[in-house]
Amino acid sequence: MHVRTRTWLSVVVLASLLFIAASRLAIFDPLENAVLSVAAPIESALRGASRPVADFVNNLTDINRLSDENQSLREENERLTAEAARLRETERELQQLEQLLNLRGGRPEDRFVAAHVFAREPNNQQDMIAIDRGRADGLEEDMIVLTQQGSLVGTVSRVLDDVAWVTLITDSSSAVSAAIQASRVQGVVVGSTDGTLTMEFVEETADVKEGDLVLTSGIGGSYPPGELIGQVVEVDRAAQELFQAVHVQPLADLSRLETVLVLTSFLPLAAGQP
Amino acid sequence: MSLAIGLIAIVVAVIAQVSILPFFSIFGVQPNLVIVLLVAWMAVRGQREVLLLVPAAGLVQGLLDSQPLGLAMLALAPIILMTEVREQRWVESDLVPALVLAALATLVYEATILLTLAVTGEHLDWLASVLDVLVPAAIANALLLLPVYGLIRLASQDLRQREAL
Numbered sequence: 001m002h003v004r005t006r007t008w009l010s011v012v013v014l015a016s017l018l019f020i021a022a023s024r025l026a027i028f029d030p031l032e033n034a035v036l037s038v039a040a041p042i043e044s045a046l047r048g049a050s051r052p053v054a055d056f057v058n059n060l061t062d063i064n065r066l067s068d069e070n071q072s073l074r075e076e077n078e079r080l081t082a083e084a085a086r087l088r089e090t091e092r093e094l095q096q097l098e099q100l101l102n103l104r105g106g107r108p109e110d111r112f113v114a115a116h117v118f119a120r121e122p123n124n125q126q127d128m129i130a131i132d133r134g135r136a137d138g139l140e141e142d143m144i145v146l147t148q149q150g151s152l153v154g155t156v157s158r159v160l161d162d163v164a165w166v167t168l169i170t171d172s173s174s175a176v177s178a179a180i181q182a183s184r185v186q187g188v189v190v191g192s193t194d195g196t197l198t199m200e201f202v203e204e205t206a207d208v209k210e211g212d213l214v215l216t217s218g219i220g221g222s223y224p225p226g227e228l229i230g231q232v233v234e235v236d237r238a239a240q241e242l243f244q245a246v247h248v249q250p251l252a253d254l255s256r257l258e259t260v261l262v263l264t265s266f267l268p269l270a271a272g273q274p
Numbered sequence: 275m276s277l278a279i280g281l282i283a284i285v286v287a288v289i290a291q292v293s294i295l296p297f298f299s300i301f302g303v304q305p306n307l308v309i310v311l312l313v314a315w316m317a318v319r320g321q322r323e324v325l326l327l328v329p330a331a332g333l334v335q336g337l338l339d340s341q342p343l344g345l346a347m348l349a350l351a352p353i354i355l356m357t358e359v360r361e362q363r364w365v366e367s368d369l370v371p372a373l374v375l376a377a378l379a380t381l382v383y384e385a386t387i388l389l390t391l392a393v394t395g396e397h398l399d400w401l402a403s404v405l406d407v408l409v410p411a412a413i414a415n416a417l418l419l420l421p422v423y424g425l426i427r428l429a430s431q432d433l434r435q436r437e438a439l
Contacts, residue, residue: 001358005325009354012329016351019336019344028343035337043293054297120296121340122288123387124303124407128340130292158340165340172403173396193399193406194302255296 033134033160036119040132040163044118051256111265112146113137115164117257127171127195129154131260134162142268144223146261147252151228152176152216153260164262168254169229170195178229179217183207186217189229189248195255197230199246206244208235214248221269276430277323280315284331287311292338301410305418308335309379312353314423317372318430321357328353341387349386353379369423376419377412384408 022028059066115131133139145153145166154168169176174191178199185206187199202208212232218225234247287307295304308331316324332347339346356375365371384407392398 001355002361005321005354005358008325009351012332012351012354013348015329016332016344016348019333019347020342021344023336023342023344032337032343039289039338043289046289046293047297050294050297054294057298119292119338120304122291122295122304122306122308122335123339123341124384124411125387125391125403126340130340172399173391193402 029160033162036130036160036163037132040116040118040130043130044116044132047118047258109265110263112261113139113264114148115260115262117260121165125172125193127154127168127174127191127254128157129166129168129257129260131164131166131262132162133262134160134164136161138264139164139262140264140267142222144227144263144266144268146227146263147257148259148261149252151230151251152223153252153254153257155222156262166260169250170197170254176223176229177217177219178214180206180208180232181213181215182209183212186219187246189214197248197250199232199248200243202244202246204237204242204244208232208244208246210235214246223268224263224266276319277326279429280319280323280327281330283311283315284308284327285334288331288334288338291335300414300417303407303411303414305414306380306383306411307418307422309350309353309383310376310415310418310422311426312350313356313372313376313379314419314426316353316357316360316375317368317423318426321361324357325354341390345387345390349383350379352382369420372423373416373419377416380412380415381408384411 019028113133115133115137117129118132119130121128121130131145139156139159141156141159143156145156147153152169154166154171154174156164157167158165167174168191169189170191172191172193174189176189177186178189179186180199183206185202185208187202189197189199191197199208199214210232214229214232216223216225216227216229228251230248230250232246233249236245236247238244291307295307298305312324312327312331315327328350329347332350333343335346335350336343353375356379359375360368360371384403388398388400388403388408
């Protein structure tokens with residue numbers, strides 16, 4: 001290796017480490033805030049412009065999957081039409097959903113700040129989005145973030161003056177105390193590297209069915225109870241396992257969020273606080 | 275002149291990376307245009323310009339992502355080392371080593387982020403990270419390199435012709 005390359009590599013690595021150390025001390029926060037604030041409208045415009053193109057491309061590449069999905073939906077439709085019992089179950093689930101949506105109206109004390117999503121974390125290890133509201137708008141770390149329809153998106157993980165980063169519930173570091181709405185069975189909904197949600201620590205004998213709604217349980221104080229997380233799409237019961245793996249799908253498409261609501265009236269309990 | 279174009283391309287790539295590319299996934303992962311651009315630039319334009327473009331890309335990305343400033347620069351730094359491989363010219367083609375280096379640079383970049391998360395105390399599923407993220411991302415970036423390499427090669431030929439005139 002040339003001396004020039006070796007020297008330059010050392011300089012860059014050393015500078016990186018110095019930057020990281022300074023960044024940990026929040027020295028660059030004003031600079032990052034300024035750059036992100038300037039970039040936010042540009043990035044928002046690019047996101048808006050590229051969304052239809054992305055939809056078109058994704059539909060083209062997904063044509064086989066869409067065809068299969070269409071076929072299975074037809075079969076599902078026929079089955080639903082033929083089975084009156086199944087229809088009643090669907091009706092009951094709709095009523096549950098209606099009750100849940102009414103819940104938002106039943107908590108008038110909740111205060112929200114609406115924010116636009118303008119960027120996404122570029123590395124594949126973390127599921128995070130950037131929003132155009134920050135400390136100046138009353139945001140604090142660990143505040144929870146919801147979709148406009150009221151389902152859980154994630155928590156505020158980093159706040160600058162005018163922008164903030166939100167860690168999504170699908171991030172592999174996310175863990176939310178949860179309960180199945182119908183049976184009140186409790187567990188923890190965790191994210192993963194592939195962006196899927198699994199409800200863990202659900203006892204093997206617990207009553208969980210596909211289509212059940214999953215809500216925050218409020219246990220631990222990190223999230224208020226009753227916020228909608230998603231719907232059970234698959235239940236894995238292995239014979240010798242203590243727990244069943246419950247696969248949960250968020251109701252909102254978290255990869256295409258445009259506007260979110262930050263719940264500013266709820267602050268999680270600090271560790272050790274009763 | 276070409277260095278200035280490179281710097282502009284880096285800024286555009288970073289902005290596209292955080293705003294447009296999240297809508298497009300290959301094998302379930304988001305390709306990294308910044309890594310691909312740096313490797314393609316190295317393959318077409320040589321070592322000298324990339325030595326400056328790597329820290330510049332790290333800085334710009336650090337200002338626009340959620341990570342501490344400097345982490346992206348650290349994760350991209352091994353590309354400086356890889357410029358030596360390109361200079362050795364073990365094979366006739368520029369493209370074949372570039373494809374390998376794009377995959378390698380991706381593995382090192384994602385592994386650096388992964389290690390940083392581990393150091394900061396995050397619980398990680400290493401096997402899942404390797405299988406679901408590192409390997410698919412390496413393949414996705416190698417695929418993305420093909421059009422980016424082609425574009426830079428065309429633009430570079432045009433630039434050389436203008437400079438010759």
